[in-house]
Each structure stands twice: as C-alpha cells, then as structure tokens.
Amino acid sequence: MASGTLYNKIWDSHVVERLPTGQYQLFIGLHLTHEVTTPQAYDMLAERGLRVAWPERTVATVDHIIPTDDLARPYVDEQAELMMQALEKNTRSFGVRFLDFASGRQGIVHVIGPELGMVHPGMTVACGDSHTATHGAFGTLAFGIGTSQVRDVLASQCLSLDPLRVRRIEMNGALAPGVEPKDVILHIIRRLGVKGGIGYAYEYAGSVIEGMSMEARMTVCNMSIEGGARAGYVNPDETTFAYLEGREHAPVGEAWDAALTHWRSFASDADASYDDVVEMRGEDIEPMVTWGIHPGQSVGVHEPLPDPEAFDEAERPTVERAYAHMGFRPGQKMTEVPIDVCFIGSCTNSRISDLRTAAELARGRRVAEGVKAIVVPGSQAVKKQAEEEGLDRVFSEAGFEWRHAGCSMCLGMNTDKLVGDQVCASTSNRNFIGRQGSPRGRTLLMSPSMAAAAALEGRVSDARTLA
Amino acid sequence: MTDLGIRRIEGRAITVRGNDIDTDRIIPARFLKALTFSELGEYPFYDERFDSEGREREHPFNRESARGAKILFVNANFGCGSSREHAPQCLKRWGIDAVVGISYGEIFAGNCEMIGVPAARAEAQALAKLQEAAEADASAEFCVDLERMEVRGGNLRVPIELPENRRRALLDGHWDSTGQLVANAEQVRNVYERLPYTRGYQEA
The missing domain is CATH 3.30.499.10 (Aconitase, domain 3)
Structure with a gap:
C-alpha cells in the first residue's frame, strides 16, 4: 500500500x-x-x-x-x-x-x-x-x-x-528539441501498455515533468486513461501556483496565502512509498506517431512498423487487426503514409501553447493539396487569445480552417467527421476504430507540431525537419 | 433504494473475441446523442455488425442464437476507453446480464456495477474453454453463479472473481449507490466543512 x-x-x-x-x-x-x-x-x-x-x-x-x-x-x-x-x-x-x-x-x-x-x-x-x-x-x-x-x-x-494503488512514473533527464508532451505520454503508454495502469493512479514525476508548463502537464495527465490508469497526477509546485494566480476562480489576498500553504501540504512526501515505481529517460523519446487502433500502438517517427511475431501471442490478434484496419505493413515507415485530414484540437492538445506550436510551423507555408486541415481551439478564451496573437490569420493564410471551440473531430459527435477510409493526422487522444466518425476512418495520433507538419507535407513527417 | 439481489444468471452466451475492445466499438459515439438509454439495445457493436449500406455482416451478435443470450464472454481489457455508460447500457438492454472476461477497463467495470451487471474475471485458459464451448454449441446454456463464484456449462466449471464488495452488493441488491450516499448527508457536511477550499480558504 x-x-x-x-x-x-x-x-x-x-x-x-x-x-x-x-x-x-x-x-x-x-x-x-x-x-x-x-x-x-x-x-x-x-x-x-x-x-x-x-x-x-x-x-x-x-x-x-x-x-x-x-x-x-x-x-x-x-x-x-x-x-x-x-x-x-x-x-x-x-x-x-x-x-x-x-x-x-x-x-x-x-x-x-x-x-x-x-x-x-x-x-x-x-x-x-x-x-x-x-x-x-x-x-x-x-x-x-x-x-x-x-x-x-x-x-x-x-x-x-475502491481505493487505487499508486505507481510513480519518474521521467528524468531532458527532452530533445522538438519532442513534445504528447510524445512523452505516447512513449509512456507504449512502454507500460494500454492495460498497464489498471488498478492504479499514476504519479508523473522527475525532472522532465517538473520542468513542464501546466499545459504540458495537462496533456500528459489527460491520456492516463489511455494507459488504463483511473487517475493521473503531478505534484503541485511553483509552476502550478503561478498558473492559478489571478484566474477567475482562484483565491486572492489573504485567502491566496492560506491556499498556498494548504496546496503545498498535499504534494507527495519525499519519503512517500509507492506500490510501484518506473523510471524512464527523457532522452529516449522521439516524436511519436500511432500506427494502430489503440494508443499503445505507436512508433518513433523514423522507426519501422513492428513485426506481429514480436508480440506476445495474446497481443497478436490486436496487432493483426490493426494492420488490417489501417492498411499498413510491418517494416513500413510512417513517413511514407499520406494523410487526407489534419485535426488540431481536443482536450489533449487545444490549448494556446498547442496552437502556438502548430502556427509556428504553418507560418508562411501552405497545407498540401488535397488535405483538409482544421484547427479547433479548446475554448472561447483560447480562441480569443489566439486571435489576439494573430494565429487565426497564420492558420487561415496557410489553408487551415479556423473553427469555434469544441470536441469536434476527436470523436465526431458534431458534423466534423472523417469520411470513408480517410487518414487523419490528429492531436486527439484515441485512434480506436471508428472514433473520428467514420467506421473505416484511420486515425494517427501525434503532437501539434507533427500534425501541422503532416498537413503541410501531405504525409507523416518529422516536424523537426521543417522547424 | 434496494433492488432484488442477483445470485445466478442463466442462459445462452455470446463470445466476442479480442483484447482491448474499446467502448467506441461497443457503441459508436453517434448513438450517444440519444437523450435516454431506452433505445440502445439495438446498437451493440453496430459498426461491426452492419456495413455502411446497413447490410448485416458476420458478427457474434448477428447470429440467431445471440437474441435472448444473457451472458457475454470477452477477453482482456474489455470496455477500455471512453466513460460512456451507454456501453454497458446497450449490452444490458440487448439482454446481457453478466460479462465474463480476463480484465476490464475500470470505468466500464464500474458502470456495469452501477447497473447491476457483474463484470467477472476468469483465468485466460479457462475462459478460452468457455468461449469455445459457447461457439461450438449456440444453444448451450451457462450459469454465472455469484454465490459459488463459478461459471458452469456442459461439463465445464470455471472459477470467477469479482471484488468482494461488488459481489456482495449484487447478492444483496445494493448496487445502486445513490441511496446509501444520500443517507450520509450529515457526514458529508462534516467533510465539506473541514475542507479549506469549500470556504474559499478563509478561516472557519
């Protein structure tokens, strides 16, 4: 315990x-x-x-x-x-x-x-x-x-x-340039599996996590359920408090000082004990992209797709089903895969920092011919902020559609859906069969910069080569 | 609120094979726009059962024997993904009163519990035998016995597991937690008043 x-x-x-x-x-x-x-x-x-x-x-x-x-x-x-x-x-x-x-x-x-x-x-x-x-x-x-x-x-x-067990995931070292929070959580899920977190709350810790902004931490915690974990958290620190200060429902004045004392007391103790501890290194992470039908089926952008024989017998049917649905083959590289749609949005990656990252790549470039690209800010406030920074114009001039806030094409419950077997470079959180509104649709999960790069190049690309 | 307890679920079984079957596959998101759960019984695995023109495809839920089946045999991490209660609701409204598998997405298992559907675990090899038996003879009858914690069918007898508190809640008919939670309103108020954030971090 x-x-x-x-x-x-x-x-x-x-x-x-x-x-x-x-x-x-x-x-x-x-x-x-x-x-x-x-x-x-x-x-x-x-x-x-x-x-x-x-x-x-x-x-x-x-x-x-x-x-x-x-x-x-x-x-x-x-x-x-x-x-x-x-x-x-x-x-x-x-x-x-x-x-x-x-x-x-x-x-x-x-x-x-x-x-x-x-x-x-x-x-x-x-x-x-x-x-x-x-x-x-x-x-x-x-x-x-x-x-x-x-x-x-x-x-x-x-x-x-029911009470949960606690696993500390300690991510130390540093991320290479161009590696984003989305890559971190996709890497964690690939390592620990989509069932690895069942029964656990995940505590994300270590220098990589501590060095992250609040928006980055939200991206990581957001996909805890994709690793099977019921909950995921980061201990509160000065980054947390700085984010909260001045927000509409944050305490002010004396209440703020009292709150700080209270908040600090909740962080895990230095001598806390865990049901499990897993250590990982930030340097081991590459820009990631999923190739299959659950978020654990991912590879580094330059890595060849895996051989089904390399998986446990129990996992092989899911791998084979993934290949059948996606139309990919073992040994293939994701950078060979053309895309039809790019979706930048969702509760994972629709905050202002995500839009800034994507806009930086889009600035002065054009979405590839035949690609439909949409940018859906996470909230009215994010949309307003982005417009004040001129990001809407950057996107529009590059050929991305600039939309109102919502969940949109993450799950296709509104009119934003994939059609037929379209391939979508998506910053959302689930690549399940049919997730984006078309039963035959194919979702590739990736970071905002990778999704923007895919839209601009017309195929999955290493965003670092465009930066 | 007290419901009648559940001791045994008896009937035919459907086998749906595969690990990591997510709730989007169990019920696609477009069916979540219904304002009630009442019509969902027609839609389990809809996009796997029908093609884009609405023609039936080969699927365990499309076999004649699936109509009226009470038990569902699945594999590992069944019901992972979205929290949609629509997933166990559509299965229950189809007629499924018990699920037996290796493991479950936790929100799915919790949702099953909330509506009185046991999501029981069995060991992989024993479960494979149950799945084969149900596939080999579509008319075979099985019994999920929550008192003896086993599934019986033909000459098979497979031990199952449920967290003891969930088993107890099903046996006693106490799986609907609302009444119990509401009954403790006084204690809830005590916790509320003890938490600094509920009073804006001002001294009490």
Missing part, C-alpha cells in the same frame, strides 16, 4: 464513510459536466424526487455536440439541438451554472475548468468523461465516471469508490 503520496492525502481528507458494500464514500470537490453524459442522470434524479445536493459545486458546459462552424440555433443536427435544449432545461431547473456560448466561457470541459481557475491542488474532481484525469495536472485526484455515477454526484456530491 502506498503511503504519504498526494493520492493518499487527498483520499484521506475526502473520505466520508465506509459504505455497507465495503466501498468508500468520497466527497467530490468539483463536478464538471457536459451535455452528453448528463441528461439520463437528471432524469433519474427527477424520477426519484431528488435535487442537486450542492449546486454550487457543479458546473456545466457544452462541448461534444456543439458545431464548430455554424453556431446558429437551432443547430443543423436536430439531435444536437435536442441535446442542447435538454442541458439548458436541466441546468435551469436544477440550479446548475451553465457556461454556454453567451457566457464567453464555453469550451471543452477539461480546458475551461483549469483556465477559469476552478481546479485547485488537493481537490477531488469528477466528470462524466474519461479524460477527467487532465485535472490531475494540478495535483488533484480526478475521476472519469459514468452517467449513474454522475447521478450520484449530483444527488450527494459523493462517489462510491
């Missing part, structure tokens, strides 16, 4: 009771919600005559189904319009704050929570979305949950949970 870790400290300070089932009742400090996983939860509350127990600790936004081109109501997609209306009705009748487009604060739930300063070290966070681990970047314990659990949080501000 781990002890003295941030995980233990947050867990212990939020446990309410041991339930008759043996699970633990855990208080949830911040409940983030969106339109897709809540309508049934509100219906269940209404059926049982329950109200939202602590409405001030829940916040809603719209991200999954919102169009990124034409925002006029009613939405072109009738189902999306109905879903939006349900959220408007539910938040109104249950007294939950809804950060809609008119608020100027709308965006992907995992982008707006942090940027509004709602997520503080030492908190528990829950959201009906598996990428909730993003908020672990702030030294929180953040859980992705299902709709019945959303009902639980609405009704009680609590979840019924």
Whole structure:
C-alpha cells in the first residue's frame, strides 16, 4: 500500500464513510459536466424526487455536440439541438451554472475548468468523461465516471469508490528539441501498455515533468486513461501556483496565502512509498506517431512498423487487426503514409501553447493539396487569445480552417467527421476504430507540431525537419 | 433504494473475441446523442455488425442464437476507453446480464456495477474453454453463479472473481449507490466543512 503520496492525502481528507458494500464514500470537490453524459442522470434524479445536493459545486458546459462552424440555433443536427435544449432545461431547473456560448466561457470541459481557475491542488474532481484525469495536472485526484455515477454526484456530491494503488512514473533527464508532451505520454503508454495502469493512479514525476508548463502537464495527465490508469497526477509546485494566480476562480489576498500553504501540504512526501515505481529517460523519446487502433500502438517517427511475431501471442490478434484496419505493413515507415485530414484540437492538445506550436510551423507555408486541415481551439478564451496573437490569420493564410471551440473531430459527435477510409493526422487522444466518425476512418495520433507538419507535407513527417 | 439481489444468471452466451475492445466499438459515439438509454439495445457493436449500406455482416451478435443470450464472454481489457455508460447500457438492454472476461477497463467495470451487471474475471485458459464451448454449441446454456463464484456449462466449471464488495452488493441488491450516499448527508457536511477550499480558504 502506498503511503504519504498526494493520492493518499487527498483520499484521506475526502473520505466520508465506509459504505455497507465495503466501498468508500468520497466527497467530490468539483463536478464538471457536459451535455452528453448528463441528461439520463437528471432524469433519474427527477424520477426519484431528488435535487442537486450542492449546486454550487457543479458546473456545466457544452462541448461534444456543439458545431464548430455554424453556431446558429437551432443547430443543423436536430439531435444536437435536442441535446442542447435538454442541458439548458436541466441546468435551469436544477440550479446548475451553465457556461454556454453567451457566457464567453464555453469550451471543452477539461480546458475551461483549469483556465477559469476552478481546479485547485488537493481537490477531488469528477466528470462524466474519461479524460477527467487532465485535472490531475494540478495535483488533484480526478475521476472519469459514468452517467449513474454522475447521478450520484449530483444527488450527494459523493462517489462510491475502491481505493487505487499508486505507481510513480519518474521521467528524468531532458527532452530533445522538438519532442513534445504528447510524445512523452505516447512513449509512456507504449512502454507500460494500454492495460498497464489498471488498478492504479499514476504519479508523473522527475525532472522532465517538473520542468513542464501546466499545459504540458495537462496533456500528459489527460491520456492516463489511455494507459488504463483511473487517475493521473503531478505534484503541485511553483509552476502550478503561478498558473492559478489571478484566474477567475482562484483565491486572492489573504485567502491566496492560506491556499498556498494548504496546496503545498498535499504534494507527495519525499519519503512517500509507492506500490510501484518506473523510471524512464527523457532522452529516449522521439516524436511519436500511432500506427494502430489503440494508443499503445505507436512508433518513433523514423522507426519501422513492428513485426506481429514480436508480440506476445495474446497481443497478436490486436496487432493483426490493426494492420488490417489501417492498411499498413510491418517494416513500413510512417513517413511514407499520406494523410487526407489534419485535426488540431481536443482536450489533449487545444490549448494556446498547442496552437502556438502548430502556427509556428504553418507560418508562411501552405497545407498540401488535397488535405483538409482544421484547427479547433479548446475554448472561447483560447480562441480569443489566439486571435489576439494573430494565429487565426497564420492558420487561415496557410489553408487551415479556423473553427469555434469544441470536441469536434476527436470523436465526431458534431458534423466534423472523417469520411470513408480517410487518414487523419490528429492531436486527439484515441485512434480506436471508428472514433473520428467514420467506421473505416484511420486515425494517427501525434503532437501539434507533427500534425501541422503532416498537413503541410501531405504525409507523416518529422516536424523537426521543417522547424 | 434496494433492488432484488442477483445470485445466478442463466442462459445462452455470446463470445466476442479480442483484447482491448474499446467502448467506441461497443457503441459508436453517434448513438450517444440519444437523450435516454431506452433505445440502445439495438446498437451493440453496430459498426461491426452492419456495413455502411446497413447490410448485416458476420458478427457474434448477428447470429440467431445471440437474441435472448444473457451472458457475454470477452477477453482482456474489455470496455477500455471512453466513460460512456451507454456501453454497458446497450449490452444490458440487448439482454446481457453478466460479462465474463480476463480484465476490464475500470470505468466500464464500474458502470456495469452501477447497473447491476457483474463484470467477472476468469483465468485466460479457462475462459478460452468457455468461449469455445459457447461457439461450438449456440444453444448451450451457462450459469454465472455469484454465490459459488463459478461459471458452469456442459461439463465445464470455471472459477470467477469479482471484488468482494461488488459481489456482495449484487447478492444483496445494493448496487445502486445513490441511496446509501444520500443517507450520509450529515457526514458529508462534516467533510465539506473541514475542507479549506469549500470556504474559499478563509478561516472557519
């Protein structure tokens, strides 16, 4: 059993009771919600005559189904319009704050929570979305949950949970130039596997992680679930506090000083013990790209694709299925693969630093002929910031479409979808079969600079050669 | 809220083979735009069962015997990926009352538990025998027994595992946690008042 870790400290300070089932009742400090996983939860509350127990600790936004081109109501997609209306009705009748487009604060739930300063070290966070681990970047314990659990949080501000084990992933050394946070997490998932994290919370540590900005840490924590981990976090430090200072929901004055003391106390102790420790080196990481149908199937950009025989017998069918779906062959290099679509966005890589990185490459260049490239900022605030910096013009002049904020082509729940067997260079988090809206679509996960380079060259390319 | 407990799930079984079957494959995202779960029973593995023209393809869920099956045999890391409860909901509404596999995506397993569907684990080789038996005889009946913690079928008897608290919740009919959580409102308030962030980091 781990002890003295941030995980233990947050867990212990939020446990309410041991339930008759043996699970633990855990208080949830911040409940983030969106339109897709809540309508049934509100219906269940209404059926049982329950109200939202602590409405001030829940916040809603719209991200999954919102169009990124034409925002006029009613939405072109009738189902999306109905879903939006349900959220408007539910938040109104249950007294939950809804950060809609008119608020100027709308965006992907995992982008707006942090940027509004709602997520503080030492908190528990829950959201009906598996990428909730993003908020672990702030030294929180953040859980992705299902709709019945959303009902639980609405009704009680609590979840019924089993304790986790803690694995410390210590990434020391330094990253080579051109290697991005996305490459770090793809490398970790490849090393530990997509099942490696089952039963664990991941603590990301070491000099590489400590040297990262908050936005970089969010990218890393975001994909914890892709490695099977229920949660992932980084211990809070001066970088965390500097990010939070001055944000809308951050404390000010004396409260800020008190908060700092409190936040510092949550970091894992120097002599904390872990259920497992894994060490990695930043120097070992190359720009990564996935070639298969889960996020663990990745290679360095110049590495030949693996031989199915090199895998365990149990893993081979998934590898063979990946080759069959993607139409690639062992030994091939990803730099030979032409792309049809480039998607820059998603809760993994749609923050201002991601857009700056991509824009830097796009400046003065043109998207290759025949490639459709879209840039979808993570929030209205990110969009505004990018426009103030002129990034929208850089993208537009290069032939990228500049869109409104939302989840967009990460999962194709709005009208942004792949068509047929298109190949997409994507900064999102999942390359599952059918993920981007076409059952035959093919997703290649990569960093913002790699995705931009792919759009400009018309095929997967080492972004470092363009820089 | 108390539901009737679940002791045994008996019926035919469907075998879906493969590790790392994600929830996007179990139910594609476009079906998540429904405002209720009630219609989801038609859509498990939809894009694998039908081609783009809606023609049926070869898939375990398209076999005649799959209609009315109660048990699903899967492999490792089943239900990884998205947190969508729509995945276990569509399986349950198809008629699946128990899943037996090597391991699960944790959010998926938790979602199964929340709706009273055991997601039981079995050892790989024993599970392979169950899968073969179900494939060899589509009419074969199996029993997932949560009291004896085994799956029986033909001459097979395979031990299964569930976290003890989940097994207990299913047996006792206490898998719906809302009532239990709401009942502790007083203790919740105590925790709330102890946490500095709930009062804006001001001294109490």
